[in-house]
Amino acid sequence: MFENKDESRTPISDLGEFGLIDHLTKHVEIKRSSTIKGIGDDAAVINSEEERVMVVSTDLLVEGVHFDLSYMPLKHLGYKAVMVNLSDIYAMNAEATQITVSLAVSNRFPVEALEELYSGILTATKLYNVDLVGGDTTSSTSGLVISITAIGQVASDEVVYRSGAGENDLLVVTGDLGAAYLGLQVLEREKQVFQANPNAQPELDNYTYLVERQLKPEARKDIPKLLRDLDVKPTSMIDISDGLSSEIIHLCKNSEVGCNLYEDKIPLDPQVISTCEEFDLDSTTIALNGGEDYELLFTIKTEDFPKIKANPNLTVIGHITGKKDGMHLITRADTKIPLIARGWNAMEKE
Amino acid sequence: MFENKDESRTPISDLGEFGLIDHLTKHVEIKRSSTIKGIGDDAAVINSEEERVMVVSTDLLVEGVHFDLSYMPLKHLGYKAVMVNLSDIYAMNAEATQITVSLAVSNRFPVEALEELYSGILTATKLYNVDLVGGDTTSSTSGLVISITAIGQVASDEVVYRSGAGENDLLVVTGDLGAAYLGLQVLEREKQVFQANPNAQPELDNYTYLVERQLKPEARKDIPKLLRDLDVKPTSMIDISDGLSSEIIHLCKNSEVGCNLYEDKIPLDPQVISTCEEFDLDSTTIALNGGEDYELLFTIKTEDFPKIKANPNLTVIGHITGKKDGMHLITRADTKIPLIARGWNAMEKE
Numbered sequence: 001m002f003e004n005k006d007e008s009r010t011p012i013s014d015l016g017e018f019g020l021i022d023h024l025t026k027h028v029e030i031k032r033s034s035t036i037k038g039i040g041d042d043a044a045v046i047n048s049e050e051e052r053v054m055v056v057s058t059d060l061l062v063e064g065v066h067f068d069l070s071y072m073p074l075k076h077l078g079y080k081a082v083m084v085n086l087s088d089i090y091a092m093n094a095e096a097t098q099i100t101v102s103l104a105v106s107n108r109f110p111v112e113a114l115e116e117l118y119s120g121i122l123t124a125t126k127l128y129n130v131d132l133v134g135g136d137t138t139s140s141t142s143g144l145v146i147s148i149t150a151i152g153q154v155a156s157d158e159v160v161y162r163s164g165a166g167e168n169d170l171l172v173v174t175g176d177l178g179a180a181y182l183g184l185q186v187l188e189r190e191k192q193v194f195q196a197n198p199n200a201q202p203e204l205d206n207y208t209y210l211v212e213r214q215l216k217p218e219a220r221k222d223i224p225k226l227l228r229d230l231d232v233k234p235t236s237m238i239d240i241s242d243g244l245s246s247e248i249i250h251l252c253k254n255s256e257v258g259c260n261l262y263e264d265k266i267p268l269d270p271q272v273i274s275t276c277e278e279f280d281l282d283s284t285t286i287a288l289n290g291g292e293d294y295e296l297l298f299t300i301k302t303e304d305f306p307k308i309k310a311n312p313n314l315t316v317i318g319h320i321t322g323k324k325d326g327m328h329l330i331t332r333a334d335t336k337i338p339l340i341a342r343g344w345n346a347m348e349k350e
Numbered sequence: 351m352f353e354n355k356d357e358s359r360t361p362i363s364d365l366g367e368f369g370l371i372d373h374l375t376k377h378v379e380i381k382r383s384s385t386i387k388g389i390g391d392d393a394a395v396i397n398s399e400e401e402r403v404m405v406v407s408t409d410l411l412v413e414g415v416h417f418d419l420s421y422m423p424l425k426h427l428g429y430k431a432v433m434v435n436l437s438d439i440y441a442m443n444a445e446a447t448q449i450t451v452s453l454a455v456s457n458r459f460p461v462e463a464l465e466e467l468y469s470g471i472l473t474a475t476k477l478y479n480v481d482l483v484g485g486d487t488t489s490s491t492s493g494l495v496i497s498i499t500a501i502g503q504v505a506s507d508e509v510v511y512r513s514g515a516g517e518n519d520l521l522v523v524t525g526d527l528g529a530a531y532l533g534l535q536v537l538e539r540e541k542q543v544f545q546a547n548p549n550a551q552p553e554l555d556n557y558t559y560l561v562e563r564q565l566k567p568e569a570r571k572d573i574p575k576l577l578r579d580l581d582v583k584p585t586s587m588i589d590i591s592d593g594l595s596s597e598i599i600h601l602c603k604n605s606e607v608g609c610n611l612y613e614d615k616i617p618l619d620p621q622v623i624s625t626c627e628e629f630d631l632d633s634t635t636i637a638l639n640g641g642e643d644y645e646l647l648f649t650i651k652t653e654d655f656p657k658i659k660a661n662p663n664l665t666v667i668g669h670i671t672g673k674k675d676g677m678h679l680i681t682r683a684d685t686k687i688p689l690i691a692r693g694w695n696a697m698e699k700e
Binding site: 036037040041042043044045046047048050053054055056057058059060062063064065066087088089091092094098100102103104133134135136138139140141142143145147149150151152156159161162163237238239254 | 406409452491499
């Protein structure tokens with residue numbers, strides 16, 4: 001980490017645009033029966049099964065805005081870029097099936113760097129059973145830009161929107177929150193140590209979970225299947241990319257409801273708690289505004305509670321109220337404060 | 351043109367990311383019955399009719415690489431960015447139905463500039479009857495990046511690939527070639543005149559068609575329908591974005607065939623011919639390598655020739671041969687020279 005390990009550097013111009021695409025995609029395998037045609041034509045061709053609808057989501061990641069290559073290895077970046085997009089597909093209660101990947105790269109990147117990036121992308125496609133079916137590679141006048149479009153399928157009566165939450169529904173979150181944001185803080189600190197003394201070795205032993213959540217997040221592929229197995233159809237769902245607070249507000253606004261979120265119910269990993277103490281940060285603030293968790297937030301009918309309550313992946317953190325009641329956090333001290341969306345970008349500027 | 355007409359400049363930060371997306375997309379209307387859910391959730395939801403497959407294509411346009419804002423008005427850029435993508439959908443013989451648009455923008459662009467860009471995008475969606483169903487807007491550390499994904503549908507037995515051309519098939523092209531590239535040359539020249547003397551008025555009267563082909567290209571939405579009406583299913587098809595020569599080579603390689611292309615059959619607009627004379631350029635070279643024409647190149651069985659021969663949109667420019675015969679241009683002087691793909695990027699560097 002923090003070192004330039006590049007030993008061989010082949011300029012992109014040695015391959016040319018078409019040569020580069022061929023080179024990077026030569027190991028791509030098609031595994032999904034719904035992929036009729038992948039890379040190599042004007043467009044990919046995808047079959048949708050009867051009674052199923054397609055879901056499509058797209059995200060753009062920009063160097064210097066969404067990632068810093070000084071501590072984000074390119075392989076991890078490729079993997080994470082896929083996760084960011086698949087997370088949106090799972091948030092529709094759908095199965096992710098295909099992705100396209102477009103890159104704009106400046107010629108400061110050698111072919112070997114793009115091979116690393118692609119190796120992360122292809123690892124993600126294998127583990128998540130999605131086909132890479134297309135994309136575009138072009139030059140950039142400055143940094144690296146990654147644009148991914150993810151495609152999924154779901155039975156038309158099983159799509160879950162942000163807009164279906166109803167009064168008294170329970171607010172449920174998967175996994176735990178805040179770790180990815182803290183991982184970024186740890187990496188930023190180590191980067192500064194490294195810049196001051198390039199011989200310093202990063203000390204990350206106490207932060208392994210946090211750093212992994214930042215550098216190698218996993219999208220919740222398991223949740224749509226788990227919910228189906230539990231015979232629970234959420235009334236609404238959204239993925240947590242910008243922070244719990246912001247996503248709860250999106251969900252409530254789209255559903256025209258209010259909510260009460262209980263501070264003491266927010267799931268935190270022990271490393272989040274200990275690192276917040278060390279960094280003198282409030283763990284609730286981090287969980288509410290941290291971002292990049294890629295967990296899912298959803299609502300269920302109260303009668304479905306018995307089906308989920310024993311599951312360690314799922315935590316009930318609150319309940320839905322009427323729109324006029326507003327959106328509130330109920331603190332450990334039992335005070336009621338309005339939820340505000342600050343988002344992790346805003347937080348960083350403070 | 352070449353002037354900064356911005357009078358009001360609202361910084362993007364006044365709206366914030368979510369506010370900006372809401373602002374830019376507030377006029378988006380959904381018209382397609384296949385669009386179940388557009389902008390406003392984690393993903394768009396699209397229904398595919400029975401017996402139809404989906405086609406998906408994506409392209410990335412980067413400022414300074416694909417466009418120069420000093421002569422490309424933002425409204426035209428938005429329109430053209432959509433055309434570039436729809437062209438790929440039509441090249442599959444499909445109907446374009448939805449697009450997603452992602453933007454990375456530096457804060458040198460005021461909100462009004464993005465409104466211009468979106469107005470071009472929305473004009474294109476209206477004229478081509480496609481729904482804008484999603485996207486992402488983010489900041490950029492430098493220029494403007496536009497990533498568009500286009501989605502289409504076509505009956506599963508009507509998809510046309512690059513790979514179906516057979517020996518003796520006829521090679522057909524739509525419209526005429528080379529004008530967009532010459533339009534770029536004209537605009538580059540006027541830009542230099544303007545830089546030398548900012549009071550000079552651009553002289554574009556003799557180049558209206560060329561400039562329009564460069565600044566406001568139209569994708570061939572009409573061709574899949576025309577071919578269906580003529581009861582012709584092409585054996586192979588590709589869109590002409592990088593120049594005729596390069597696309598013929600793609601098509602022949604994918605189909606494992608050779609071809610003879612006849613120089614005297616290549617369709618040229620009179621303005622292309624006169625401007626080539628003025629600029630001392632060879633019109634065949636321009637047509638072969640010019641790029642950005644967004645016409646369609648396809649092959650048909652010889653028995654279908656009577657069905658297309660009267661159509662002014664379609665020109666037979668050659669025929670398919672065996673793979674071992676190679677890919678050749680037959681010149682007006684009846685000499686046979688191998689086709690090479692230089693592409694317009696390569697040509698510009700000469």
